[in-house]
Amino acid sequence: MRRKTEAKRDAILDAATQEFTERGYDGASMSAIVARIGGSKQTLYGYFPSKDDLFVEVMMRVVERQVAASYAEMKAGPDVAESLRRYGVHYLKVRQSPDLVGLVRLAYGESGRSDIGRLLYRDGRMKGVEDIATFLATAMKEGALREADPKIAALHYVALLDAELAEPVTMRVREPASDAEVAEVVGRAVDVFLAAYGRRDGDPG
Amino acid sequence: MRRKTEAKRDAILDAATQEFTERGYDGASMSAIVARIGGSKQTLYGYFPSKDDLFVEVMMRVVERQVAASYAEMKAGPDVAESLRRYGVHYLKVRQSPDLVGLVRLAYGESGRSDIGRLLYRDGRMKGVEDIATFLATAMKEGALREADPKIAALHYVALLDAELAEPVTMRVREPASDAEVAEVVGRAVDVFLAAYGRRDGDPG
DNA sequence: CATGTACCGTACTGTACGGTATGATTATGA
DNA sequence: TCATAATCATACCGTACAGTACGGTACATG
Incomplete structure (x- = not known):
């Protein structure tokens, strides 16, 4: 089988950091975060269960x-x-x-x-x-x-x-x-x- | 005829100040501001043309x-x-x-x-x-x-x-x-x- | 190689909100 | 008093977004 990678997790966090610091919490959009790295929203939600959790991380x-x-x-x-x-x-x-x-x-x-x-x-x-x-x-x-x-x-x-x-x-x-x-x-x-x-x-x- | 009163304007600004400082810009809702003083959204928009304008004031x-x-x-x-x-x-x-x-x-x-x-x-x-x-x-x-x-x-x-x-x-x-x-x-x-x-x-x- | 899992893409749901529309009601000033 | 404008209540429109569903594909591991 395949495993979730730490690299992917980091990539998501990098993109999210950019998005949050640029647009603020409310202004940041989960779709936009996904768009920054290319991929699927489903993958994002596979790593972080909600916007709040992602933000805290x-x-x-x-x-x-x-x-x-x-x-x-x-x-x-x-x-x-x-x-x-x-x-x-x-x-x-x-x-x-x-x-x-x-x-x-x-x-x-x-x-x-x-x-x-x-x-x-x-x-x-x-x-x-x-x-x-x-x-x-x-x-x-x-x-x-x-x-x-x-x-x-x-x-x-x-x-x-x-x-x-x-x-x-x-x-x-x-x-x-x-x-x-x-x-x-x-x-x-x-x-x-x-x-x-x-x-x-x-x-x- | 009837005139827009400074009192009403102040009441709106008071309510808006509360709402904004409590919930932040994005979190604040125009409907909630109206609800705080009782009245109509239409009246609010009669005094301030947009959320942005209200915020600045x-x-x-x-x-x-x-x-x-x-x-x-x-x-x-x-x-x-x-x-x-x-x-x-x-x-x-x-x-x-x-x-x-x-x-x-x-x-x-x-x-x-x-x-x-x-x-x-x-x-x-x-x-x-x-x-x-x-x-x-x-x-x-x-x-x-x-x-x-x-x-x-x-x-x-x-x-x-x-x-x-x-x-x-x-x-x-x-x-x-x-x-x-x-x-x-x-x-x-x-x-x-x-x-x-x-x-x-x-x-x- | 086979299988389970991650991953992708896209479409969808529900909701919340900014702003508008409408129509009735009320106060004010000429 | 009576017209005029402010106010009210409520419904509505369009949009944006969090989160879900689903079908298909890539990939690592047994």
Whole structure:
């Protein structure tokens, strides 16, 4: 006999990801998804029992692939500023990518009705913030940063990273920033962050 | 003869605002909007020629009423920290209200396809940021804050205000914060902001 | 090679919705 | 008062789409 292949499943998910991020949940059509890969609706429904199920799988996969990968870049090191900077640059690049922008639009748009936003926030954003918080906690303990609530500090840092670009890009008020501009934006965020959370000159330690 | 009344128009817009913020653009139904106020579809179409037009009017009105009003709270004064704090408290209260949360979800959700997000960002957020920037510029000139790009400083401040609450509330990961908690959140944001943008001890001026 | 299963294509069902049509009723202003 | 326009109730049209049915074909495995 013949078996359902993982390749086919992935192809469907790829097409669905495109369709959902481009048209939103309601705007996306199951027939259109099928049309993107060529094949039959019956095959699609053989892999995913409903539009809702397909949607959830799409969201989960994007989160795992992109968001998680982005946050994993955090590296502990002696130079806190440099670690923050490197993380920030990677984060903003991913944050501006069409896929993630589409995902964020979806998550916000659906967050009023479904639990997908919740889920995405927990597995994506929150996990990343916790990673930063862990890094910051270590830096605080080692005396590289002043003592403070590491969770809140992490939220502040991510917010500062998002400050200049996230909303305008999502709202299509401006284009994604170039690498050079990203570097500047991150630099300003790090400056503000360290002014608040860095050890003050003359502090003991 | 009889005239179309502003009261009726408002009633329709109220019902439509509810429907849109609860169900999203696609999820909202013109018949359901009519059902909320009791009346006829024909009457609705007498005031608004299409769902799109109605939607735009709804969005404009919410922006004018809430966002603009919120940002207008900015008061110039000798005590910069106090001004920032007062503004922050007012801003976060509005930002957490069901109406504005629904609006933000809509704006994000539709930003991929329509221009409504763009429009909303310009008339809402951007206008507010500019107001803060103006305030900050004055404070900088008067020596209450260090010299810096006021626009970026304003973006940083708003981002810091949003850091702890905006996304979790929008994603329904947590309930809106109480007044007491809002005060704490704003306090932390102001502390970080002033650490970065306040005059350093010993600076001239 | 035979058979069970995936796959394709297409047509179909039921439903929901935006927008229109119609005709009766009610309030308003000249 | 009386004409005029707004309002109401309801039925209707066209369309789009989620999901199903069905008949036929390709393919892997026993």
